[in-house]
Amino acid sequence: QVQLVESGGGLVQAGGSLRLSCAASGRTFSRYVMGWFRQAPGKEREFVAAIRWSSRITYYTESVKGRFTISRDNAKNTVYLQMNSLEREDTAVYYCAADRDGSLYISSADVYDYWGQGTQVTVSS
Numbered sequence: 001q002v003q004l005v006e007s008g009g010g011l012v013q014a015g016g017s018l019r020l021s022c023a024a025s026g027r028t029f030s031r032y033v034m035g036w037f038r039q040a041p042g043k044e045r046e047f048v049a050a051i052r053w054s055s056r057i058t059y060y061t062e063s064v065k066g067r068f069t070i071s072r073d074n075a076k077n078t079v080y081l082q083m084n085s086l087e088r089e090d091t092a093v094y095y096c097a098a099d100r101d102g103s104l105y106i107s108s109a110d111v112y113d114y115w116g117q118g119t120q121v122t123v124s125s
Helices: none
Strands: 003-007 010-013 018-025 033-039 046-052 058-060 068-073 078-083 092-099 119-124
Touching: 003 092, 018 033, 018 092, 018 119, 033 068, 033 078, 046 068, 046 078, 058 068
Parallel strands: 010 119
Antiparallel strands: 003 018, 018 078, 033 046, 033 092, 046 058, 068 078, 092 119
16 A cells, blocks of 8 residues: 655745645555645645656646756655745645556546645745
């Protein structure tokens, strides 16, 4: 069973930075896609970024390109989301997710098999 544990959320002023971590355990992740999603109050869960574990190919939603960076540390089985130049609109609960099949449809929450519990990110003006 795969377990995903997020950390690193918190309160930050607009323009500031946070780094989220997702510690993964329970499998070898070489074929996986690891993703970050977020859900703001009253809104649907949306794709933020993803990375293919073996190739390190990355994907981003348009609104975070140039501000967020997804990466992974193979030795620590951990995925990171470095968030810079944060905006109020980035306020949400952020979730880490794992897709064991390495789907092409990496922006769809439906293809992910495992989810973390979420970590709150609040950006104040």
